[in-house]
Amino acid sequence: MKRRFSLLAACLALAAPATASAACAPGAYGDGAGGLVVLTPAATTSPPGQRYLLLDGRRGALGGADAPVVCDGEVLSYAASEGRTTALSRIATQETPADFTSAGTRLVGQLIEPAGPVDPHRPLVVLVHGSERTMAVAAIYGQMLAAQGISVFAYQKRGTGESEGEYTQNFELLADDAAAALIQARRMAAGRFGRSGFFGGSQGGWVAPLAATRTQADFVAIGFGLVVSPIEEDREQLLDEARTLRLAPDAVAQVERLSKASARLMRTHFTEGFDDLARVRAEIGDAPWAQTINGEHSGDMLRMSDADLRRIGRARFDNLELIWDYDAEAALRNLKAPLLWVLAAEDRAAPIGATRAILSKLSAAGQPIDAYLFPDTDHGMVEFRTDAEGNRISTRITDGYLRLLADWIKQDVHGRYGRAEKLTR
Numbered sequence: 001m002k003r004r005f006s007l008l009a010a011c012l013a014l015a016a017p018a019t020a021s022a023a024c025a026p027g028a029y030g031d032g033a034g035g036l037v038v039l040t041p042a043a044t045t046s047p048p049g050q051r052y053l054l055l056d057g058r059r060g061a062l063g064g065a066d067a068p069v070v071c072d073g074e075v076l077s078y079a080a081s082e083g084r085t086t087a088l089s090r091i092a093t094q095e096t097p098a099d100f101t102s103a104g105t106r107l108v109g110q111l112i113e114p115a116g117p118v119d120p121h122r123p124l125v126v127l128v129h130g131s132e133r134t135m136a137v138a139a140i141y142g143q144m145l146a147a148q149g150i151s152v153f154a155y156q157k158r159g160t161g162e163s164e165g166e167y168t169q170n171f172e173l174l175a176d177d178a179a180a181a182l183i184q185a186r187r188m189a190a191g192r193f194g195r196s197g198f199f200g201g202s203q204g205g206w207v208a209p210l211a212a213t214r215t216q217a218d219f220v221a222i223g224f225g226l227v228v229s230p231i232e233e234d235r236e237q238l239l240d241e242a243r244t245l246r247l248a249p250d251a252v253a254q255v256e257r258l259s260k261a262s263a264r265l266m267r268t269h270f271t272e273g274f275d276d277l278a279r280v281r282a283e284i285g286d287a288p289w290a291q292t293i294n295g296e297h298s299g300d301m302l303r304m305s306d307a308d309l310r311r312i313g314r315a316r317f318d319n320l321e322l323i324w325d326y327d328a329e330a331a332l333r334n335l336k337a338p339l340l341w342v343l344a345a346e347d348r349a350a351p352i353g354a355t356r357a358i359l360s361k362l363s364a365a366g367q368p369i370d371a372y373l374f375p376d377t378d379h380g381m382v383e384f385r386t387d388a389e390g391n392r393i394s395t396r397i398t399d400g401y402l403r404l405l406a407d408w409i410k411q412d413v414h415g416r417y418g419r420a421e422k423l424t425r
Contacts, residue, residue: 024039024062024074025090026040026041026042026050026143027039027091027093027143028091028093028143028144029075029076029088029089029090029091030088030089030147031087031088031089034055035055035078035080035086035088036054036055036088036091036144036147036148037052037054037055037069037076037078037088038053038140038143038144038147039052039062039071040052040139040140041139049061049062049063050062050063050071052067053144053397054068054069055144055148055402055403056399056402057383057396057398057401057402057418058397059396074089075088075090076088091114091146092114092115093112093114093115094113095110095111096110096188097110098110098153098155098184098185098188100155100180100181100183100184101180102158102177102181103173103176105158105164105165105177106163106164107155107158107163107164107165107177107180107181108156108161109153109155109181109185110142110153110154110155111151111152111153111185111188112143112151112152112154113151113152113189114146114149114150114151118191118192119192119193120191120192121193121194122150122193122194123150123151123195123196123197123219123409123410124150124151124153124185124186124189124193124196124197125145125150125151125152125199126154126178126181126185126197126198127141127142127152127153127154127199127200128174128178128198128199128200128201128207128208128211129200129204129207130200130202130204131169131202133157141199142154144402145199145405145406145409148406148407148410149406149410150406150409150410151185151189151192153182153185153188153189155177155181157174157177158173158174158177168321169203169320169321170321170322170323171206171207171322171326172210172323173321174211175208175210175211175214176211178198178200178207178208179211182196182197182211182215182217183215195219195411196216196217196218197217197218197219197220197221197337197409198211198219198220199220199221199223199405200221200222200225201223201224201380202223202225202349202350202379202380203225204222204225205222205223205224205341206326206331208220208221208222209331209335209339210331212335212337213331213334218337218338219337219338219339219408220335220337220338220339220340221340221342221408221409222340222341222342223342223381223401223405224342224347224350224380224381225341225350226350226354226355227328227329227332227341227354227355227358227359228354228355229323229324229325229326229327230296230323230324230326231325232354233296233350233351234262234263234296234297235263235295236351236353236354237295237296237351238258238259238294238295239252239255239256239259240351241292241293241294241295242255242289242293245289245293247289251287254280254283254284255293258284258298258302259295259298260276261273261277261279262301262302263324264276265277265309265313266297266317266318267324267325269314270313270314274309274310277301277306277309280302281302281306284302290302290303291303297317301313301317329358329362332358332362335367338368338369339367339369340369340370340371340372340405340408341355341359341369341370341371341372342371342372342373342374342381342401342405342420343355343356343371343372343373343374343423344377344378344381345376346375346376346377346384347377347378347379348378348379348392349378352373356423359371359424360424363424363425369424370408370413370424371422371423371424372404372420372421372422372423373420373421373423374400374418374419374420374421375419375421376398376419377398378392380394381397381401382395382396382397383395383396398418398419399418400416400417400418400419400420401417401418404417404420
């Protein structure tokens with residue numbers, strides 16, 4: 001989760017190029033009755049063209065043979081499932097560029113506000129990054145939330161886009177950046193908002209709650225994040241893979257020892273642990289599963305030679321200032337604001353077992369936590385199909401997730417959200 005680009009960014013693109021189609025203005029379109037579509041800017045890289053995202057989570061390429069959305073200038077024609085066609089018009093927004101300073105670094109962002117009369121009760125949310133180096137996912141979320149009546153502040157992570165500084169995954173520094181972004185957003189939207197807080201996906205689940213302890217935040221919403229350390233994330237991934245591979249107990253014990261050995265290397269920044277890993281490597285030998293086990297980093301370490309690991313291990317695995325033993329549970333215990341946490345039941349990148357247990361424990365102790373679980377979903381809250389080789393092919397963002405985020409932020413949770421199950425009272 002921490003080193004890969006957000007899976008959601010990949011899921012919003014299709015493997016095949018779109019057919020030729022005139023580009024529509026990017027942004028949100030609606031029919032005035034709850035139907036919403038967001039269009040991305042036209043991409044020039046592969047796959048080219050524009051993508052669409054529907055409120056119910058379906059997404060694809062504009063102009064594709066099966067696309068339910070057809071562009072015609074400022075109007076989209078949407079083919080509903082019952083066979084009728086609906087026209088959706090562009091939803092006006094006010095977009096204001098911004099730059100602000102955090103830890104001596106200039107960061108660049110944008111405030112997106114629904115157009116129309118000033119609403120002093122409208123919620124304001126800062127989008128906190130996952131591990132991606134771009135703002136693309138923030139843009140699609142921002143437009144979808146703004147179309148549902150929320151003011152959104154999205155910014156480019158330090159070291160990416162027009163923001164200055166060095167790209168990092170240091171949660172302490174990133175939390176300072178997010179806190180500074182919320183202060184900037186409140187200043188820009190003064191008199192035009194009520195509650196304000198954070199939404200973070202994936203790695204944002206480590207950053208956003210910490211940021212909320214450093215500035216006044218009225219809420220924190222998290223999608224497909226973890227309440228365990230990066231070291232524990234790797235271990236949970238390894239054990240999840242071991243269960244999928246149906247490894248025997250002695251092999252599972254070897255996986256545990258692999259996790260422990262790689263953790264020592266990470267914790268000591270590659271000053272200790274080489275001999276421990278060498279012993280584990282020799283013990284595992286040529287076991288077939290050793291060629292496929294991954295985790296977040298342990299599988300790659302296992303398959304590297306001792307000489308290469310000593311030579312380039314830190315440069316490859318420990319070069320982004322990650323806090324390997326980060327105490328995510330402590331950050332939540334210090335959090336005073338209400339918290340929404342949405343889990344993907346079949347999350348391979350961020351297995352949910354320990355996170356679900358911690359959220360239940362904190363909720364039972366009286367913390368204001370609303371936890372939801374969407375079945376049959378992977379990282380990014382995407383549904384998927386499995387091919388003959390066992391690979392997951394994402395199909396869509398699960399229905400109900402995008403609506404749940406907006407309604408919870410607006411304090412208007414009601415009805416069903418797809419197949420979501422509420423885990424806390």
